[in-house]
Amino acid sequence: MTIVKCPTCQSKVKWSEESPFRPFCSKRCQLIDLGEWAEEEKAIPGAPDMSDSDGWSEDMGY
Known part of the structure; x- marks a missing residue:
C-alpha cells in the first residue's frame, strides 16, 4: 500500500479507497x-x- 504525506499537515495518509x-x-x-x-x-x-505587453489588441478598430 502506498503512503503519502498530507500536503497541509504532513501526516501520513493511505492512498486507497479508505x-x-x-x-x-x-x-x-x-x-x-x-x-x-x-x-x-x-x-x-x-x-x-x-497578452497586455506584446502590442496585440483585440480592438479591431470597427
Missing part, C-alpha cells in the same frame, strides 16, 4: 489548501502573461 480526501488526511486540510490557492498564496510557475 481515504476519500487523499492526498489530504481530512476535509479540513483539503479546505485549507483550497483557500491558499484561492488567495493566490500558491501558484504553478509558468511563462508570464504577455
Whole structure:
C-alpha cells in the first residue's frame, strides 16, 4: 500500500479507497489548501502573461 504525506499537515495518509480526501488526511486540510490557492498564496510557475505587453489588441478598430 502506498503512503503519502498530507500536503497541509504532513501526516501520513493511505492512498486507497479508505481515504476519500487523499492526498489530504481530512476535509479540513483539503479546505485549507483550497483557500491558499484561492488567495493566490500558491501558484504553478509558468511563462508570464504577455497578452497586455506584446502590442496585440483585440480592438479591431470597427
